[in-house]
Amino acid sequence: MNNREIRAAWKYHDATKHSYWSIRNNPHTLDWATRPHPFKIYPKIEPLLLPRDVAQTGVTALSTISVRGPVSQAESVPDLQDLARIFYFLAGITKQRAYPGGEIYFRAAACTGALCEIELYVVCSDLPGLDAGVYHFNPADVSLRLLRQGDFRGNLAQVTAMEPALAHAPATIICTGTYWRNAWKYQARTSRHFGWDNGTLLANMLAVSAASGLSAEIVLGFVDSEVNRLLDLDARLEVSLCLVPIGRTSESSLPPPTEAPALGLETIPLHSMESNIPPCWRCTTRLRLSL
Secondary structure (H helix, E strand, O other): OOOOOHHHHHHHHHHOOOOHHHHHHOOOOOOHHHOOOOOOOOOOOOOEEOOOOOOOOOOOHHHHHHOOOOOOOOOEOOOHHHHHHHHHHHHOEEEEEEEOOEEEEEEOOOOHHHOOOEEEEEEEOOEOOEOOEEEEEEOOOOEEEEEEEOOOHHHHHHHOOOOHHHHOOOEEEEEEEEHHHHHHHHHHHHHHHHHHHHHHHHHHHHHHHHHOOOOEOOEOOOOHHHHHHHOOOOOOOEEEEEEEEEOEOOOOOOOOOOOOOOOOOOOOOOOHHHHHOOHHHOOOOOOHHHO
16 A cells, blocks of 8 residues: 555545444453553663763743744754653653553653653664664663664665755654554554654754754655565564654765665564564555554
């Protein structure tokens, strides 16, 4: 399915709308035995711990969202503290609460059912305190894990038809959606929630980037399969949603695209049920307007 197949997108939209009838006639109940794990874990990759005591910007939230204008063309390169601040206000754990079945982790960005199905990655050049590479962010231990070593920004530029914001960005954050973490509760509405929950997270991202003096844009036009490959995603379980270039450099050219073979990195399954999600629960078209 692609973005030109509007009829298929409308079919999904109409089939998953709430109504008086749909809410009262859906027999689905939560099976706590199959509740998904709240974090994506790479058991064989050592964590790179991010700073936890990051200085505040001194900029109020209302001022960042009220004065946002054209994206700055001035050079601005994030360092490790900047990335730590951005990741915390996107997906950081703000508090946790115990209950008889375990613990609930509350995040900085609101999410349907507090299920937090959006995962975060960053593709960057050499930054102050961080080597070039493709990394995954884990809020459980506030760390990055290196998936690919080297500068892959040329790959992102290529799959966006040389989008200017990406071509000049020293770092790009990529948001993905994990099906089972949301479908466990919301079934076929999961792809709708990808748009809502990712949009909430993106609002935080733009605000925190602005407060940090870093330019940021949301890029929705790209070759999904190539970004999924770069992140080593199994698209049956997790898919790329958007790219957000952070900062700007004065570099005149990017490194050329680099071969990015499948890695098959081991991750701990969210649950054995995640691979059995019915195809009708997935809407592989990214409904861009929902952001």
